[in-house]
Amino acid sequence: MPSLLGTVAKQLKSHPALIPLFIFIGGGATMSMLYLGRLALKNPDVSWDRKNNPEPWNKMETNQQYKLFTVNMDYSKLKKDRPDF
C-alpha cells in the first residue's frame, strides 16, 4: 500500500496512546532481529561457507570474546593452557 505510513500517521494523531506501543514493540522487534543477525554472523558455531570456512569453532582465539557482554570476566586476561594440534 503506497500510503501506509500516511494512514498510520493520521490515525496516530487521533490516538496518541498508540505511540508508546509502536516505540516498545518496534524497539523490541528491532533488538531481537539485531541479536539474531549478530548470532548468524558472529557466532563461532555458525558456518556459512562450507568450502572455505567449514569449522569456524576450531579457529577461536584464546581470548576472543564471543558472547554479547561480560559481567565479571576480562577476556583479554585469559591464558591458553591447552596443547596445540
Added chain:
Amino acid sequence: MAHPTQLGFQDAASPVMEELLHFHDHALMIVFMISTLVLYIIVAMVTTKLTNKYILDSQEIEIIWTVLPALILILIALPSLRILYLMDEINDPHLTIKAIGHQWYWSYEYTDYEELGFDSYMIPTQDLASGQFRLLDTDHRMVVPIESPIRMLISAEDVLHSWAVPSLGVKMDAVPGRLNQAAFIASRPGVFYGQCSEICGANHSFMPIVVEAVPLEHFEKWSSLMLEDA
C-alpha cells in the same frame, strides 16, 4: 539442606546462588506489587457507585498501561540477562571433578593430579546412623575445597540423570555419551545436599548427591586418605 514445610530456596552456598536469590526476591517483589494493584483495582471496580456506560476511549490511561508494564518488564529483564551471562562465564577453575551418573549411584573422579575415583551410594534407611538424613546421606561425599572455582564435568554411563545441588545453584543433565560442564564456587564450609533430577528408573529418588566443602588443608588430607584406601 531442605527442611519440612520449607517454602523458599535453601541458603546460598555459592556466589551464583546468592545472585539468583536476590534476583528472585526482586522479581517476586514486582509480582506481589502487581498482584496487589490488580486486586485493589478489581475490588474498587466492583464496589463503586460511579458508572458511565458511554465511555469509548481514553488516551491517558492507555498510555499509562502501555508504558508502565514495558518499564517493569525491562526492570526484570536486565538483571535476568546479567545473571544469565554471569552463570556462563569461564572462571579459571582450580580443580576439575567428573561426576558420572549410573543406575543408581554417582561416581566421582578427581584426576587432575592422581587417579582418585569412588562411588557414592545412598545410605539405606535401615543402615542410617543417628543424626544422618534419610534418603539424602551417602556413604562417600564429594569433598571440595572452599572458595575455589570448581569445574564439574558431568556425564552418565547408562541413562539420563541430572546432577543438582540447589544451595550451590547447580543443575546439569548427565547425558550418556556427552560431557556437560558446570562450575561453582563453595563460598563457605558446609555439607550441601542434592538429588538426582532426571528420571532414571526405579531408584531415581534414591541416588542423592552430597558435597562437603572444607578448607584446603582438610581437602588435601582427605584426598591423601582416599588415595591410600583405594
